[in-house]
Amino acid sequence: MSELQFNSSRASSPWTNNPVLVQLLGLSPVLAISTTLVNGLGLGISTALVMLLSSVTVSTLRTKINQRWRFTWYLLITASYTTVLDSLLQWFYSPLHRELGIYIPLICCNFAVLIRLEVHAINHHWRSTLKDAALTGSGFIVAIVALSSLREFIGSGALMADWQLLLPAYRAAAVISENSSASEVSDFASLLPAAFILLGLLIAGKNLIDNKLKENTAATDIEPIQRARVTGRL
Amino acid sequence: MQTQPSAIVISSPMQHSQRSTGRLMLLVIAACIPGVATATWYFGFGVLINIMLAASMAIVLEACALKLRGRDIRLHLSDNSALVTAVLFGIAMPPGASWWLVAMGIFFAIVIAKHIYGGLGQNLFNPAMCGYVLLLLSFPVEMTSWHIPNDVLVDGSSFSAFSLAGLRQSLMVSMPVFGSAQMSSPDSIDGLAMATPLIEFQMAGTSALLAAWDAGVSLFSRDSGAAWELVNMGYLCGGLFLIYKRIISWHIPCAIIATVTMMSTLFYAPDSSAIYGTPYLHLFGSATMIGAFFIATDPVSAATTVRGKIYYGIIIGLAIYGIRVWGSYLDSIAFAVLLGNFCAPALDYLCRPRIYGHGKKSRSVPTTEVEP
Amino acid sequence: MRLVNRLLGRRSDRAPYAIFGGIATDAYKTRSLRSRLMPVPIPEKLVLPLSQNLGVDAIAIVEAGDLVQKFQLLAEAGEPGSVALHAPTSGLVSSISNATVADEFGSQRLCIHLQSDGENRAIETVPEADYRALDHLQLLERIERAGICGLGGAGFPSAQKLSLGMKSGIDLLIINAVECEPFISADEALIRERGASVVVGAEILKSACLASNCIIVLQEDRADAIEALKKALENSSIELMTLAAGYPVGGEKQIIQAVTGMEVPSHAYPASIGVLVFNAGTAYAVYKAMVDGEPCVSRITTLTGAPLQTPKNFETLIGTSVSFLFDLCGIDTTRHTGTIVGGPLMGIQLPTLDVPVMKTSNCLIAMSAAEFPPDEPELACIRCGFCAEACPARLLPQQLYAFSRAHDHEQNLAHGLFDCIECGACAYVCPSHIPLVQYYRSSKAEIRAQQRRQLQSQHWQRQFQQHQYRIKKQQDEAPHQISGDAVGPLKDDEPDKKNRSREDGDKTEAVVFSRERAKREIAEAVARVRARKAGHIASSRTDAKSDG
């Protein structure tokens, strides 16, 4: 399955070919950072930005990139953008940067980005690449927003708490509230296992919707994503 | 794709042994009786109420899940596996846990940890322990407060735990629907009432409890050391019964007990802290026995090859001791068993026995040449 | 004591080795052993399948309308795997046509239909004056002529088995009288009453395969037979060994393990480790062939089961119908729910009673609802591992089951599916009543079909390649002929191969059909197809190789 996904150069789309929900790529930051919606948004937007920039770069440089070393090139390109982004965030959004911590530099080896470079950017014109990266990036944002709002809601019963973090640092400092920690309903949702499980349930929900949609549109019997090999009665 | 073999031809063997899964499960439940009875004697009706609550919810949830999955409800309920899950879960829960805690745990156990995997036989993790660990992580406070009716004063008057009033009290604690218990929560936790003596040892140090420990066992004194000791004896008896009946194999419990014994002997330090206590304390002072005989041996999620079982037991034993002594969680069995479950498929794969006719040195050289 | 011996490196010869797994079953044997071995009255009609082991047909040498006498050769062995067939009684060959045979599908096979004339006239038999005077090749030839095959159940032609052993040399001949399956008592009855003949048969077999040792093996709870055999063995070099009761100690591989401690390598014959195993019934047939000069026309068959009023062992003529035998025992049809040929664990259930007894039919069981309750519904596998404990091949049936359900044949092969001997011990102990053996059989069939498809596709690919080659050759030759150029025959192979590397680099597309490119394209297509079709098998191979 995985290799197939990897090789699939299916058109990217936030729903049918979502990098996180369908291809299971770039899970590390998604799982770790999705504790609150604000964090999720922050990371999602940063990742999408890096994806856009590096896709365009790779696609413009595609004739010059050595085939053999292309993966190293991808890594270097994403790492450069990530470094720049990291510094910018540190300057302008330092509270958010502190929240996201190590996961900002880790964008450089996010597979959602790298695989898109490999599958699409390396052999397409930059215009098409731009569209592709935008779609994939939005898919990434959709996934991380969905998961983080779910987790935040279950965990603290609130949404968009600490929204000030999304403001530039000097302004955020002005509005930072005292009682930023909402009452905790359950610790569990903020833990990593909950992230795994909730993401699993999200994907299951998506599959359910997909199946329903497919039933409605056509009676054709194509398996979604996964080869389903067992249809036993037990 | 048809997975059932063609049913037209009745295939050999035509004879079967008279064992059935449903009966095996019932025997497992029966083997729990001595332990549960002792626990009830010491900790009051809360234990039984937990089990009853869990069992009824488990059956309802199991039926719903089967219905949703379009299976034959009666046939699959008859394997009694949901009951076993419920009993183990109920035993693990602190007496006096609120009904919604039980419901939540059982929901996770039956629906998420079992039916989402495809029902009995397919789940990778022990359902009861999944539910329990979920609760432990989500509600650490509630999960470590035990309600013991014996010595509790309600409105200034004390009463016997086994009187009707005691029962009523226990019910009210579990299900506030029946009326609110007039106890504030600190009252419901007394000195004896923590989950395991080891927890106390870890927290309170040695002084008071070791004294109680040395005082010996009495069925009627109802002190916590003796209580846990006898409860564990009960589960040990049940476990030996299961081994005698060949329902579980000896490998897993023996490996666990041996590992725990070895570790506690190795790290035994009489003077430092009670947590480095004697092997006896580690075996009988906590939930080791029920873990070794009833929870880790859940066949579905345990390793199935002989060597795999032994490694599985060793991993669990190490984890039990490690988490109990050095970890910050109070309950080690559940985590250890889940860890064992996590390793089990790999162990099964790596510890395949040598197949007949496959060379004594090389382990299972699979052949690909098949005569047509 | 045995332990001490082992520790000291000594082994008393009579101490068997342990086998893997196994199960304990109720024996149900005494009821059919109460009466003596009985001859069967000659039925009016005999049906003789040309293949007695449901393998390769023998070649009929009589025709419809021929009058035959008892012991007369009816069909001779042809291809390997077939055995000669003789007339069990005198009479008229009414036809040679299809009839239902004793397998679980009720399939039709070519049979000789013999109408008995009731006179039982026999052709003159020539007993060997002294079988000891014959060398082993002569013995082999006579055994082959007598149409003897393994009477234990598999029906492998004995002469072929012996000659297999001849190639590798045999140290040990095992006479298998362990009837580990419940209900069957044919060998025990035979040994109890004709033990001496069995011993003589064993000696003949021993000299026929040039074995240096011979052991007769029995289950230790069969006291009567052991006693009879001890008496018969008094002046013999043949040893006696008793094995603890259990199933399946009587399986070929298991008995070898129990007697010698050695294991038959996977996918090899026992002869490859210098051991041959013959059934006691086979030894008796050999005795009759040598000493009496009678070919194999009858066998001992156990008739048992609760619906039979007088269960017993019969010396049955081959070709007698099952219903005829059941009537002889007095069958209570109201209680009769089905019929098994063979044992209850490895036998097959007959769809109809109107089938003939064959050389391999050692037991016929009339089933009753009390002894064979209807199958309980299959529940989920709880991986209890009872099956793994019972498996004599030390497989992991629970894993094989999961892989079979998932059609994961790569894993099935890696876990030794084809080492399964289908003894049914796993399914017997399964508390969830899963018909495990059935799953394995269908998986094996699937794998074989897959491999056959693969071979076939390879074949067609080759055909296609040749076809392309021919077309190309014609095309190549055509212009030459037209232009009338006096060019010699095209030397296509060598130059093309040399050009290949150049051609690879050369990006200019030649419109001319290049044979080399066609070949390459085909090869690529072939590789793709092969990879797709046999993905499972292929990767399991690599898996297998590197795992070991």
Next chain:
Amino acid sequence: MTQIFSIIVAAALVNNMVLIQSLGVSSLFAYSNRLRNAIELALVSFLVIFLASAINLILYRGLLAPLGLEYLALLCFVGVSSILTLLVLHSLEKYFPLSMRRQRLAFYLIAGNSSIIGLSLLNTASERSVVDCLAYSFGAAMGFALVLLAFTALRQRLDGADVPAPFRGAAIQLISAGIAAMCFLGFAGLV
């Protein structure tokens, strides 16, 4: 010695790369679910993670930090990891027949493994001595490899399970990973 041991245990179990810190999670799901292949991946990943984070550590402490070039750290780290992956693969290839050698995905999963960069970054940020950091890297790499193996076997078993349709594939694997992460949480405070 005891300290080093406890650091290794801490890195492997208590702060497990994958199930506690959520680094390199993609490797769990993206590669083949055959244990045979995963053993190779785990082995190579182990070597690369350990070696790369060790080299990165030395590079950072010895070169970048003294020269005040900390901002180049990320670029260096990714360069080191991809070059090292190639080197390790090539040198292993000499001794073992690796089936994954020719699979791009495996190479990417190793070279682009976020646990390498993550571990390097953690090391640069930590106050530990070089030896302790090395021990930590060793433990972390080991923890990664072990979880990868166990999880692949788990996936292999899930492959045959009769999972309800919507949960098949990714969903059930994630839920399993979640439960596994739950049990790793139990190690909290172990060291």
